[in-house]
Amino acid sequence: MPEAILTARGLAKEFRGFRAVDGVDLDIEEGSVHALVGPNGAGKTTLFNLLTGFLPATAGKITLAGAEISGRRPEDVARAGLARSFQITSLFPQLSLRRHLELALAGPTGLGWRFWRSDRALRDFTPRADELLDQVGLLGHAGEHAGTLAYGRKRALELALALALDPKVLLLDEPTAGMGAEDVDRTVALVQKVRAGRTVVMVEHNMNVVSTLADRVTVLQAGQVLVEGGYAEIRRDPRVISAYLGDADAHR
């Protein structure tokens, strides 16, 4: 069995007695695209927050490349090689795309925004900033303000900011949420491109996207792992069909 780069054992999160994540074991294979799916309220977002250190776990253990990362702060987790797209939740409308990337590259962890850095200091990061913008198809917009970008392009910028951390494992939180068909196709192509040399874990509702991108799928229900397998396997599983019955998201 290929090596797991990210693992969870007995991971749990309780909110005032309610177990949103309830004893999850995960093995994310190095180099794979692994999708987390499940009906609304299954615990996907909470699980993501636990993996990235945004929420402390009530119980359980997380390892990244063999080292325990449970209990570490999000910056430390990112520095260890696990980054989440949309980690920097807000873009700065008045800053250019290139400047966003330069600042992300200049931050000690890539997460800190240090506005006092001089233009000259930031210029060292311009070539890498432009490479990253090129990778996500935004180089032609490098000088534009983030505030003027269309929605799909904002998401691509957020992805570039996560890539600036050069993570071993990239977590994508609903990368196609709220997108029209054209942006969805563009995002799928983008993920196919950026997965090279890394591992991708994504929460995704769109089953077409999951079937195209994911090597492995973990289906969550009520905070627990219901089924894990390849897409073809899980989509035919009666437990999965029954979990999704009546859940409109399954048809999106």
Ligand SMILES: Nc1ncnc2c1ncn2[C@@H]1O[C@H](COP(=O)(O)OP(=O)(O)OP(=O)(O)O)[C@@H](O)[C@H]1O
């Ligand atoms: N901070 C919180 N306090 C209390 N309950 C919470 C909190 N965060 C999440 N929950 C509950 O935990 C459960 C799992 O929520 P979560 O957002 O992780 O599910 P999800 O699978 O991501 O759902 P969706 O697909 O709708 O985004 C839900 O019942 C939710 O109401």
